[in-house]
Amino acid sequence: MADPAVRAAGGARPFSPYEFMLAFRYLRARRKHGGVALIAMISFGGITLAVLGLIAVMSIMNGFRAELFSQLLGFQPHVYVDTRNLDAERVDALVRELEAMPGVLSADPVVQGQVLASSERYQSVIVVLGTRPGDVAALDVIANPSPDGRTGLVEGSLDGFGEGHNGGDTIILGSGIARRLAVGVGDRVTFTTARGTPTVFGARPNQKAYYVGAVLAAGVSTIDESAAFMPLDQGRVFFAKGEGTDQIQVRLTDPDMAASMVGSIGALAGPDAAAYDYTQLNPAFYNALEFERTAMRLILSIVVAIAAMNIISGLVMLVKNKGRDIAILRTMGATQASVMRVFLIVGASIGVLGTLAGILLGILFVVNIGPIQDFITWTTGTNPWDPSVYFLYRIPAKLDWGEVAFISIFGFIVSLLVTLPPAWRAARLDPVEALRYE
Numbered sequence: 001m002a003d004p005a006v007r008a009a010g011g012a013r014p015f016s017p018y019e020f021m022l023a024f025r026y027l028r029a030r031r032k033h034g035g036v037a038l039i040a041m042i043s044f045g046g047i048t049l050a051v052l053g054l055i056a057v058m059s060i061m062n063g064f065r066a067e068l069f070s071q072l073l074g075f076q077p078h079v080y081v082d083t084r085n086l087d088a089e090r091v092d093a094l095v096r097e098l099e100a101m102p103g104v105l106s107a108d109p110v111v112q113g114q115v116l117a118s119s120e121r122y123q124s125v126i127v128v129l130g131t132r133p134g135d136v137a138a139l140d141v142i143a144n145p146s147p148d149g150r151t152g153l154v155e156g157s158l159d160g161f162g163e164g165h166n167g168g169d170t171i172i173l174g175s176g177i178a179r180r181l182a183v184g185v186g187d188r189v190t191f192t193t194a195r196g197t198p199t200v201f202g203a204r205p206n207q208k209a210y211y212v213g214a215v216l217a218a219g220v221s222t223i224d225e226s227a228a229f230m231p232l233d234q235g236r237v238f239f240a241k242g243e244g245t246d247q248i249q250v251r252l253t254d255p256d257m258a259a260s261m262v263g264s265i266g267a268l269a270g271p272d273a274a275a276y277d278y279t280q281l282n283p284a285f286y287n288a289l290e291f292e293r294t295a296m297r298l299i300l301s302i303v304v305a306i307a308a309m310n311i312i313s314g315l316v317m318l319v320k321n322k323g324r325d326i327a328i329l330r331t332m333g334a335t336q337a338s339v340m341r342v343f344l345i346v347g348a349s350i351g352v353l354g355t356l357a358g359i360l361l362g363i364l365f366v367v368n369i370g371p372i373q374d375f376i377t378w379t380t381g382t383n384p385w386d387p388s389v390y391f392l393y394r395i396p397a398k399l400d401w402g403e404v405a406f407i408s409i410f411g412f413i414v415s416l417l418v419t420l421p422p423a424w425r426a427a428r429l430d431p432v433e434a435l436r437y438e
Contacts, residue, residue: 014337014341015341015345019338019341019342019345020345022329022342023342023343023345023346023349024345024349026318026322026342026343026346027040027346027349027350039310039313039314039317040311040314040350042310043307043308043310043311043313043314043350043351043354044350044353044354044357045354046307046308046310046354047304047307047308047350047351047354047355047358047411047415048354048355048357048358048361049307049358050300050303050304050306050307050358051304051354051355051357051358051359051362051407051411052358052361052362052365053300053303053362054297054300054301054303054304054358054362054407055358055359055362055363055365055366055399055403055404055407056362056365056366056397057296057300058293058296058297058300058400058403058407059362059366059397059398059399059400059403060369060395060396060397061292061293061296062293062397062398062399062400062403063395063396063397063398064396065289065293065398066396066398067396068220068289069255075139075140075141075218075220075223075227076223076278077108077249077250077251077278078250078251078252078255078257078258078277078278079249079250079252079258079261079262079265079275079276079277079278080247080248080249080250080275080276080277080278080281081094081098081247081248081249081250081265081266081269081273081274081275082246082247082273082274082275083109083244083245083246083247083248083269083273084244084245084246085272085273086244086245086272086273087243087244088242088243088244088245091109091244091245091248092109094107094248094268094269094273095107095108095109095248097268098248098250098265098268101261101264101265101268103252103253103254103257103261104250104251104252104253104261105251105252105253106135106138106250106251107248107249107250107251108131108132108135108248108249108250108251109131109132109232109245109247109248110129110130110131110232110235110245110246110247110248110249111129111130111232111235111236111239111241111244111245111246112127112128112129112130112235112239112246112247113127113128113193113194113235113238113239114126114127114128114193114194115127115128115191115192115193115194116191116192116194117177117181117189117190117191117228118181118189118190118191118192119181119182119183119187119188119189119190120188121181121182122180122181122182123181124177124180124181126174126177126226126227126228127226127227127228128171128191128227128228128229128230128235129227129228129229129230129235130229130230130231130232130233130234130235130236130238130239131229131231131232131235131249132162132231132232133158133161133162133231136158136161136172136229137158141216141218141219142158142216146219150217150219151217151218151219152216152217153172153214153215153216153217154175154215154216154217155178155184155185155214155215156172156185156212156213156214156215157213157214158172158213158214159213160213161213161214161229161231162231162233166231166233166234166237167230167231167232167233167234167235167237168231168234169208169209169210169211169234170210170211170212170213170231171189171210171211171212171213171228171229171230172212172213172214172215172216172228172229172230173189173212173214173215173216173228174215174216174217174218174223174224174225174226174227174228175215175216175217175224176221176224176225176226177224177225177226177227177228178212178215180225183212184212184215185212185213185214185215186211186212187211187212188209188210188211188212189209189210189211189212190207190208190209190210191206191207191208191209191210191238192205192206192207193205193206193207193238193239206238206239206240208238210230216229232245248269250265255278258277258278258279259277259279261277262275262276262277297403297406301410304407304410304411304414305414305418307354308351308411308414308415308418309418311347311350311351311415311418311419312347312418312419312421312422314347314350315343315346315347315419315422315423315426316422316425318343318346318422319343319422319425319426319429322426323429326339326426326429326431327429327431328431330429330431331431336427336428337427339426339427339429340423340424340426340427341423342423342426343419343422343423343426343427344416344419344420344423346419347415347416347418347419347422347423348415348416348419350415351411351412351414351415351416351418351419352411352412352415354411354415355407355408355411355412355415358411359404359407359408359411362404362407363399363404366397366399367399369395369397370395373395
């Protein structure tokens with residue numbers, strides 16, 4: 001074992017080659033200790049599958065979140081500025097100032113209002129946005145439609161939108177509204193405002209007929225079922241806004257910067273305008289998404305911890321079987337710390353190797369999720385991912401290296417912690433008691 005000088009100094013240095021040699025020898029148990037080897041294999045497989053599942057599930061959730069945000073934020077602004085208390089000149093100046101800010105992609109002045117939309121047979125309450133024709137054309141969902149034709153202008157075009165007196169009478173309907181009203185390109189739809197225009201005879205609701213120039217599919221049901229567009233000038237006339245606007249809708253180059261840029265945008269807008277980002281518009285929805293990710297990460301982390309608990313069973317059996325060897329090592333000069341390190345290496349090796357295998361398999365699963373889906377479809381003869389239900393042809397999966405790093409560190413730490421109790425028990429073993437009946 002260790003030479004006398006080393007023993008005199010208090011034992012071999014920590015994690016010396018002989019400790020690793022003993023640990024790996026114990027991992028290669030003989031047939032009579034096959035139960036220990038079997039538990040070690042089960043522990044390795046359990047940790048591998050748990051880490052694989054954690055990476056796969058979190059990647060799919062990240063993929064769904066990214067797909068949802070790309071569709072939702074391809075239409076929806078990232079920051080809103082309430083301009084109802086600002087005059088027209090200040091709004092125009094503010095639009096120019098916002099567009100000059102670093103990180104701002106566009107700043108679109110809009111008017112909006114709720115109307116009753118009526119066709120020849122049906123009617124529905126919708127929200128109408130009055131915006132500049134160029135701003136509509138620049139929307140990501142219109143400028144970059146999906147290759148499969150599910151998002152973008154599914155009928156008609158922007159030709160004629162914004163042309164004519166006060167912007168003309170051509171509108172764009174969401175696909176869900178067009179379906180509900182049973183109208184298409186060229187059909188007439190009548191808008192009736194909920195709030196009336198003051199007259200000498202009292203308030204009178206505004207009513208006007210418009211013609212459908214295009215049908216827009218944003219890929220998000222809450223948008224497709226409730227939103228329509230008309231030119232900004234026409235919106236000001238129809239909603240009796242004069243030269244004013246209701247909002248400036250700001251779109252950023254990176255939607256994740258919205259929360260950090262609200263303050264600077266609000267400071268630029270001044271005290272008469274309020275600024276808020278898209279998460280504040282519907283906080284319950286975005287908080288639910290974040291809570292779901294956190295809860296799923298916690299649940300699957302517990303699964304990893306449970307899988308690592310099998311290491312304790314294997315080490316307890318190994319300590320029991322190797323009691324005589326431990327006693328001999330102690331009588332030959334091995335310290336309690338040295339014995340403890342040997343069994344720490346045994347348990348940690350199982351956990352670390354299982355975690356590494358799970359990480360590798362998890363990354364391979366996420367990278368090849370498309371071929372895996374195709375294989376399942378081919379072997380079962382059915383498509384487990386129906387695009388008519390999910391509006392996606394592929395299971396979305398996005399590998400987040402931050403998540404992989406968290407899973408790796410968590411797996412390593414858990415694997416080390418679960419080895420401490422049996423390793424400590426091995427170190428505390430009394431050589432005299434262990435050899436008494438040998």
